[in-house]
Amino acid sequence: MVMYCRTILLSLICLALGFHRTVFFSLAQSQMGSATASNNEELLPLSQFSLNPPYIDEYISNRNWNFGGDAYMNVNEYIRLTQALRDQRGFLWSKNLVNTDSWVVEFEFKLHGDSTTPGDGFAFWFAEKKEIEGKVFGSTDNFVGLGVFFDTYMNGPHPHSFPMIMAMVGDGKTPYDPSTDGRSSEIGSCTQSLRNKDWPTKAKVKYIRPRKLLQVLLYVFFPTLLLHLLTLICLYRSI
Numbered sequence: 001m002v003m004y005c006r007t008i009l010l011s012l013i014c015l016a017l018g019f020h021r022t023v024f025f026s027l028a029q030s031q032m033g034s035a036t037a038s039n040n041e042e043l044l045p046l047s048q049f050s051l052n053p054p055y056i057d058e059y060i061s062n063r064n065w066n067f068g069g070d071a072y073m074n075v076n077e078y079i080r081l082t083q084a085l086r087d088q089r090g091f092l093w094s095k096n097l098v099n100t101d102s103w104v105v106e107f108e109f110k111l112h113g114d115s116t117t118p119g120d121g122f123a124f125w126f127a128e129k130k131e132i133e134g135k136v137f138g139s140t141d142n143f144v145g146l147g148v149f150f151d152t153y154m155n156g157p158h159p160h161s162f163p164m165i166m167a168m169v170g171d172g173k174t175p176y177d178p179s180t181d182g183r184s185s186e187i188g189s190c191t192q193s194l195r196n197k198d199w200p201t202k203a204k205v206k207y208i209r210p211r212k213l214l215q216v217l218l219y220v221f222f223p224t225l226l227l228h229l230l231t232l233i234c235l236y237r238s239i
């Protein structure tokens with residue numbers, strides 16, 4: 001599987017205090033990004049989490065994000081987390097700590113690949129520790145924080161189809177079980193066709209701490225439909 005990310009719109013809102021005091025944002029195994037922030041009343045863009053072209057500078061680095069593994073940054077076009085080859089892992093982790101209470105992150109992505117080299121997908125992390133490699137979408141198991149998994153490969157039996165977008169709140173002890181695609185630890189999920197599209201899909205992950213609200217939205221383009229764009233509420237729940 002190959003994944004391209006163009007914009008990570010990272011929107012953070014300042015309300016109270018965060019999920020954890022020391023947390024980082026990441027798109028692991030396949031990612032991308034640009035940023036803005038959101039709340040019903042007030043949106044405060046946090047420039048230290050933005051990810052816009054040019055993605056790398058003359059030192060082959062990005063001011064706000066670390067990237068590594070098989071991730072590749074085209075200067076002005078895209079960020080590719082992995083190629084459509086076996087055993088690929090790539091990551092993007094924010095260099096800066098998230099010290100705000102509530103936040104919104106938006107990012108656009110494309111997933112491409114054939115059935116002979118299936119990847120397991122990619123994940124968005126809001127985690128206490130960063131850049132720890134592991135078996136869960138390239139990152140560590142037993143994480144503390146939030147993981148939103150865009151799972152494109154069905155490892156275990158499921159009553160619904162794939163790709164599946166699933167969220168889990170990690171307490172540092174409860175493991176994510178890849179053999180069941182994390183079913184036992186999920187707090188919510190949805191399914192949506194995401195692979196091999198000619199147009200990008202946009203995801204929005206929103207966390208409002210005072211309301212303990214987690215929301216995951218997908219903005220999916222359907223060129224054959226009159227409205228072209230469909231907003232899907234993938235996950236909406238109290239955590």
Ligand SMILES: [Ca+2]
Binds near residue numbers: 151153154155
């Ligand atoms: Ca899977």
